[in-house]
Amino acid sequence: MQVEYPFLRYNLFYYTYVLSFYSHARLDRCFRQAWRVLQSKLDRQGRIIAERPYRKLAGLSVCLKGQPSAAATERYQEIVTNLAMNE
Secondary structure: OOOOOOOOOOOHHHHHHHHOOOHHHHOOHHHHHHHHHHHOOEOOOOOEEOOOOOHHHOOOHHHOOOOEOHHHHHHHHHHHHHHHOOO
């Protein structure tokens, strides 16, 4: 259950991102658990940290291992927006 960015393989971040678009999935207990785990992966400023970048793209600034990613954080904010539609 690591954060991998960009989205190339199935992982925690991709799972929550895709399912956040579906109102029925947003209510599911397993989705909510994955969402809490993803939230725990944020840094103190609320940015996503790439834990496992795709090997061939690991040198790009968008997905440096252990560093905040502005692009990934934008995707995270889309999840937040999608979840707000459910409330």
